Amino acid sequence: MTISVSHLKKYYQVHKKEPGFMGSIKSLVSRKYESVKAVDDISFDIAAGELVGFIGPNGAGKTTTLKCLSGLLWPTQGSVSVLGYTPFERKTAFLKQIALVMGQKNQLWWDLPAAETFLLNKEIYEIADDEYKKTRNELVDLLEVEHLLKIQVRKLSLGERMKMELIAALIHSPKVLFLDEPTIGLDVVMQKKMRDFIQEYNELKKSTILLTSHYMEDVRQLARRVIIIDHGKILYDGKLDQLVKKFAKHKVLSVVLETYVPPDKLKEVGELVEYNFPRAVIRVPRNASNVAAAQLLQKFPVDDLNIEEPDIEDIIRDVFTLSSKH
Incomplete structure (x- = not known):
């Protein structure tokens, strides 16, 4: 399996402070903590080339899970394997084969054209010139952004920036792609263009994609399989069409x-x-x-x-x- 998660848990200790000035004084002397179970004993496997929808309400544990899978967070308990690597070890060989795209975060240099970030990522990922040009041209054609490459990022619209973010994240042709709310804030026309691109990219590159989204149209169009999570626990893992038969x-x-x-x-x-x-x-x-x-x-x-x-x-x-x- 490309992604294998077994009994993953991620708990946080959160400080509980009483309101007001006296509450602040008390917290200096004696602090009360409570354990928040962001991810609570989940297990699943994803095969190479699968595109899986990962859905749940705010605070369900979706983003925390993606961060554990990409190596940004250390699990409290359980095991995670991506492409045969343990993500939190952050090995270079592992990082060169994955990408994490978060709809509300950006890696582009704000005051420079997006093409400059592409070149920077080329050097970071040590991509050969020919391979870089081929991949960049493919992505630019798929997203139809040739005319935007030399424009400062801050002068682009939200949808245009999101396209550039995707190119920056995919310039090294990752085998595994984690997409966290890639269409958030976009209008319906741009949402469809982004969905079409993700679908084409998955078919073209046979990459493994785990997609979170609050827009059910994203999941309906892109994913045959869905994992539903709430309060850190998996409620359903299976085919989207079987979800209807099971719960309706x-x-x-x-x-x-x-x-x-x-x-x-x-x-x-x-x-x-x-x-x-x-x-x-x-x-x-x-x-x-x-x-x-x-x-x-x-x-x-x-x-x-x-x-x-x-x-x-x-x-x-x-x-x-x-x-x-x-």
Whole structure:
């Protein structure tokens, strides 16, 4: 396996200070600490060439896990292997084969054109001239940024800067790529361009990619497999389409009516989620969807009827809700 994580734990000791001046004085004499379990006993494997979505709410442990995998953090317990290396040993041979891109952090020199950072990274990673030119040209073509290479980074838009950040991170052709919120803050058009690039790059280079994102469209388009994490624990690890079958307890009936029907009548079929005549959306138990559909067709003036799966976002929200109750 390219990435292997076994019983990984990362705990922090956090100082708890009472408010006010007296609280500050007390903390000088006696400090109280509590243990925060950022990552709490998780295990998973990722094969070469896989693109895996790593999703969870804020504070779930996603970024902490990526930092452990890239060697920025030392695990409290457990073992981590990436490309056969132990990440926190930070060996040069390991660092030359990975890249970590964080949507809210940048490595580009602010007052210089991005091309200068590319050259700097070329020297840091000891890339041969021919290989550097080939890789740079490939990335520039894929992202369509040739006209931006000589412009100061601070004069670029957020989306343009993010493209340059990706080139800087990929200039050494890493075998493993950790992407932490790569589309954060981008408009919908730029988000799609970034997703298209990540997909093309994965297919072209056969690189292993672990992607975190709050935008479900990123995960839906890019990842066949997802790992869901919350409160430092893995809730689900498997195919995205199997997630629906495992956690969706209901189906959605989307109905178009020929004539108006009072909402109370439609509520007899199931939970009326939305009603804006002539369209109604009714949620029913998964195992009763066929019966509910037949009831609609027999008792109501139905012009059109579809039985649909709930949105992935709704299913994942339900997963997090169940997790928070335990």
